[in-house]
Amino acid sequence: MKSRLVFLGPPGAGKGTQADLLCANNKIAHLSTGDMLRAEVEAGSVLGKEAELVMNRGDLVSDELVLSIVEKTLNNQNNGGWLLDGFPRNVVQAKALELLLTKLQQPIDAAILLELDDEDLIARLLARGRSDDTETVIRKRLVVYREKTEPLVEFYKQQGLLSKIQASGTVEDISLRIFQKLGPSL
Ligand code: AMP
Numbered sequence: 001m002k003s004r005l006v007f008l009g010p011p012g013a014g015k016g017t018q019a020d021l022l023c024a025n026n027k028i029a030h031l032s033t034g035d036m037l038r039a040e041v042e043a044g045s046v047l048g049k050e051a052e053l054v055m056n057r058g059d060l061v062s063d064e065l066v067l068s069i070v071e072k073t074l075n076n077q078n079n080g081g082w083l084l085d086g087f088p089r090n091v092v093q094a095k096a097l098e099l100l101l102t103k104l105q106q107p108i109d110a111a112i113l114l115e116l117d118d119e120d121l122i123a124r125l126l127a128r129g130r131s132d133d134t135e136t137v138i139r140k141r142l143v144v145y146r147e148k149t150e151p152l153v154e155f156y157k158q159q160g161l162l163s164k165i166q167a168s169g170t171v172e173d174i175s176l177r178i179f180q181k182l183g184p185s186l
Helices: 015-026 033-043 046-056 063-075 091-104 118-128 135-149 151-158 171-185
Strands: 004-008 029-032 082-085 110-115 162-166
Touching: 004 015, 004 151, 015 029, 015 082, 015 171, 029 033, 029 063, 033 046, 033 063, 033 082, 046 063, 063 091, 091 151, 110 151, 110 171, 118 135, 135 151, 151 162, 162 171
Parallel strands: 004 082, 004 110, 029 082, 110 162
Antiparallel strands: none
């Protein structure tokens, strides 16, 4: 199993939950930049201190910082499959990823977009209750998503890599839809 996947979608669409399931079932590495950054914050590292303020206001951490973490992680993957969750978040990151993967000779197999409307996203995020899940910060994260991350939908569509998944319903509903799309290639 060597699938190399990118998960796209607004905060609250269920990327983390679905990525966990898909990766556990198919033995691929779940690489979440949000989780990596939260681990740095937890550890109180210099990097974590720099990221924390930005994360708590719902903005994107600098490309330089995120790219350094991702590059290190992908270089250590030993040619196994992986799923990138929450990265890339803008066009600069997507182009940097493309360059890195060309160098590693590990092209992306598919980009999966989880789609859900804003009302449902906000309801889900408020129910989750993470420290950056207050209503003001959630709204900010949605604006940042539409402005900076959504252009990647077209970016991956043009490369013929995009699969759209409707992200409403239960965890099982959504994972079934993903499996039906990806199943044959997993
Ligand atoms: P997430 O867990 O993916 O919702 O990410 C939580 C927060 O971490 C985001 O609101 C950003 O502040 C930061 N973050 C995660 N991934 C990235 C990324 N690829 N680029 C910039 N900031 C990121």
